[in-house]
Amino acid sequence: MKTKKKWTFSEKYSEEAAQRIAEETGLPLLPSRVLSARGVKDRESAARYLNKSPKDLFDPMLLPDMAKAVDIIKNALNRGEKIAVYGDYDVDGVTSTSILIKYLRTQDADCTYYIPDRLNEGYGLSECAIQKLAEQGVRLIITVDTGITAVEEVRYAHELGLRIVVTDHHECKDAIPAADAVVNPKRPDSGYPFKDLAGVGVAFKLICALAGPDKFDEILCDYSPLTALGTVADLMPLVSENRAIASFGMKMLEADLSPGYIALARHCELDEHKRTSAISISYVIAPRINAAGRFGCAEKSVELFLTDDPVRADILAGELCALNRQRQAMENDIRDEAMEKIARECDIENDRAIVLWNENWHHGIIGVVTSKLADSLGKPVILLCVEGDEARGSGRSVEGFNLFAALQANAEYLLKFGGHELASGLTLKTENLEAFRTAFLAYAKRELKPEACIPTVNVDCEARPEDFSLDSVESLSVLEPFGMANPQPLFCLRDLRVVCVSPIGNDRHTRLILAAGPLRFDAVHFGACAGDAPYVKGSAVDILFCADINMFRGKSVQFVIRDIRLTETARQCNEQDIAIYQTFCAGGTITPRQANHIVPCRNEQIAVWRYISANSIDGKFRCPPEDAALRIRSERGLPLNAGKLLVCCAVFAEFDLMEFSYDGEIMKVQLPQKCLKKDISGSRIMARLREAATLQ
Numbered sequence: 001m002k003t004k005k006k007w008t009f010s011e012k013y014s015e016e017a018a019q020r021i022a023e024e025t026g027l028p029l030l031p032s033r034v035l036s037a038r039g040v041k042d043r044e045s046a047a048r049y050l051n052k053s054p055k056d057l058f059d060p061m062l063l064p065d066m067a068k069a070v071d072i073i074k075n076a077l078n079r080g081e082k083i084a085v086y087g088d089y090d091v092d093g094v095t096s097t098s099i100l101i102k103y104l105r106t107q108d109a110d111c112t113y114y115i116p117d118r119l120n121e122g123y124g125l126s127e128c129a130i131q132k133l134a135e136q137g138v139r140l141i142i143t144v145d146t147g148i149t150a151v152e153e154v155r156y157a158h159e160l161g162l163r164i165v166v167t168d169h170h171e172c173k174d175a176i177p178a179a180d181a182v183v184n185p186k187r188p189d190s191g192y193p194f195k196d197l198a199g200v201g202v203a204f205k206l207i208c209a210l211a212g213p214d215k216f217d218e219i220l221c222d223y224s225p226l227t228a229l230g231t232v233a234d235l236m237p238l239v240s241e242n243r244a245i246a247s248f249g250m251k252m253l254e255a256d257l258s259p260g261y262i263a264l265a266r267h268c269e270l271d272e273h274k275r276t277s278a279i280s281i282s283y284v285i286a287p288r289i290n291a292a293g294r295f296g297c298a299e300k301s302v303e304l305f306l307t308d309d310p311v312r313a314d315i316l317a318g319e320l321c322a323l324n325r326q327r328q329a330m331e332n333d334i335r336d337e338a339m340e341k342i343a344r345e346c347d348i349e350n351d352r353a354i355v356l357w358n359e360n361w362h363h364g365i366i367g368v369v370t371s372k373l374a375d376s377l378g379k380p381v382i383l384l385c386v387e388g389d390e391a392r393g394s395g396r397s398v399e400g401f402n403l404f405a406a407l408q409a410n411a412e413y414l415l416k417f418g419g420h421e422l423a424s425g426l427t428l429k430t431e432n433l434e435a436f437r438t439a440f441l442a443y444a445k446r447e448l449k450p451e452a453c454i455p456t457v458n459v460d461c462e463a464r465p466e467d468f469s470l471d472s473v474e475s476l477s478v479l480e481p482f483g484m485a486n487p488q489p490l491f492c493l494r495d496l497r498v499v500c501v502s503p504i505g506n507d508r509h510t511r512l513i514l515a516a517g518p519l520r521f522d523a524v525h526f527g528a529c530a531g532d533a534p535y536v537k538g539s540a541v542d543i544l545f546c547a548d549i550n551m552f553r554g555k556s557v558q559f560v561i562r563d564i565r566l567t568e569t570a571r572q573c574n575e576q577d578i579a580i581y582q583t584f585c586a587g588g589t590i591t592p593r594q595a596n597h598i599v600p601c602r603n604e605q606i607a608v609w610r611y612i613s614a615n616s617i618d619g620k621f622r623c624p625p626e627d628a629a630l631r632i633r634s635e636r637g638l639p640l641n642a643g644k645l646l647v648c649c650a651v652f653a654e655f656d657l658m659e660f661s662y663d664g665e666i667m668k669v670q671l672p673q674k675c676l677k678k679d680i681s682g683s684r685i686m687a688r689l690r691e692a693a694t695l696q
Contacts, residue, residue, distance in 0.1 A: 089293030145199025
């Protein structure tokens with residue numbers, strides 16, 4: 001069950017400002033409205049917001065220890081020492097590794113790279129890997145996208161006589177590794193003007209520093225494509241340097257002739273228009289690169305970006321896509337199992353966080369599931385894979401809850417952890433799982449206010465159906481690249497009619513046709529199965545959506561729905577039905593008309609019982625009554641409303657056929673393990689209700 005979301009409309013939006021921006025800049029009205037919603041008021045502020053010039057990038061030498069890192073690496077190059085680039089298995093780590101290896105090879109370096117096996121080694125530096133590299137003759141290790149918490153591992157590297165340069169962008173703990181150089185914009189002593197570089201952004205800055213300012217244009221052209229890819233995929237805020245790097249790099253990707261990216265885009269069936277959009281990178285390209293790391297073979301992704309052989313690139317791209325299909329199937333299974341465990345083991349209404357574990361979950365896949373559960377439930381989620389006497393897992397948080405700080409506060413239960421405010425990895429002893437869950441849930445209850453568990457959707461502005469012509473939607477591209485801190489514009493349209501509902505993707509997503517008068521719009525609602533969506537054919541709905549261009553069989557406008565609910569009129573009807581029921585239950589006075597309105601007939605009682613029985617998990621059923629009533633009404637063709645449904649449940653509870661409660665939002669049902677047939681015709685509740693219906 002998805003948590004209902006709060007819609008928050010930009011207080012900055014002004015139609016007058018939007019009109020002024022359009023007039024002064026020559027931009028179409030639709031992107032001008034978005035700029036207004038984001039605080040832009042005139043030509044000058046529009047220019048600042050839209051600025052993507054790489055000329056405004058900061059001097060890489062402003063990063064802490066950058067001068068040291070450059071000297072160490074150049075000395076190693078001059079002495080012909082073997083250098084290892086130690087990366088990570090996600091897109092950020094893969095692209096970081098790839099660009100630094102590419103650059104070192106241009107300097108004729110004796111270099112290699114090492115990506116830890118996610119399944120057997122886990123995240124970050126390990127003493128075992130350092131020893132292997134030392135045995136291979138490596139004298140200098142350069143970490144990318146990792147290393148900032150590796151205090152003991154760096155000490156071990158020094159004991160073996162290795163030098164080590166750490167480049168990272170993750171949060172720092174109290175102690176920073178005593179490496180030969182530690183380049184991280186988030187160091188407490190960092191004076192670097194921009195703190196939110198991706199790991200690949202820091203690696204790119206290192207290359208710029210090594211090459212020198214005279215070579216900046218050349219470095220930008222050669223290395224910004226993969227830097228853009230890693231920055232967008234790692235969900236870094238696309239402002240300041242990140243916006244400039246991502247924008248320029250994505251343009252270079254359009255012209256990029258590297259066999260690896262071309263082959264991957266082709267296997268993903270992305271046309272030239274789609275292959276370099278931030279949306280395609282985030283939702284199509286990145287998952288396939290990550291898939292290799294999730295199955296312990298991230299080196300396939302690195303090789304894809306390093307190879308100059310189109311045939312080899314095609315083989316590798318095909319393998320990544322096959323791994324991604326395998327990942328998707330496993331992800332679906334884990335999500336289903338996790339939802340069943342939540343229903344059985346968690347107090348979903350009162351727990352402010354979710355911590356679950358299982359021996360059968362694949363460690364490389366649970367991070368994706370964790371992220372989706374945190375989004376749908378509106379609360380922090382940690383999933384762990386039990387492997388013998390240890391459990392490893394991933395956590396994802398929500399706005400307002402610092403997951404990294406939460407893990408720090410409960411570090412006594414953990415063997416290791418790392419990450420940042422919204423996403424972290426962790427390892428602990430299996431024997432500490434219960435104690436950690438208890439402590440973590442208690443911490444979340446103290447630190448996370450109940451209202452923070454209601455996901456907020458920030459909407460740019462309300463719009464009109466006629467605003468979404470093909471030309472208008474295409475004009476939104478001026479705002480790209482989209483990503484964190486510069487999200488794809490989110491609009492609201494009200495009072496649309498659902499003309500058609502079609503399940504797609506094995507009923508994990510839904511395709512809709514929506515009508516606004518004579519206008520028709522294609523829409524897709526990802527993550528919503530048609531069987532339990534809060535709408536049916538014929539429903540009147542309000543939607544929040546992003547407007548996109550669908551290139552299938554020519555160009556057309558497509559809405560990507562972010563949230564959908566019944567119109568205000570329909571919601572008021574549900575509220576009135578429920579209010580009648582609540583007044584009746586409290587012993588208040590209701591009119592005969594109101595009583596008749598919530599008296600269920602026998603067929604409605606049967607339909608309610610069958611629906612709840614069929615949709616309960618281990619006898620538990622949780623749902624807003626208006627959603628269940630809508631579904632039953634659609635499936636059975638009965639005039640059932642939310643008030644009638646609640647009366648049915650109250651009657652069933654009267655005869656001990658179920659335990660039933662309603663808190664004003666969610667109806668909660670627990671069915672007994674064995675349920676005997678009972679005659680409910682003598683219900684006192686129904687007798688009282690019928691009596692109220694006949695009073696004059």
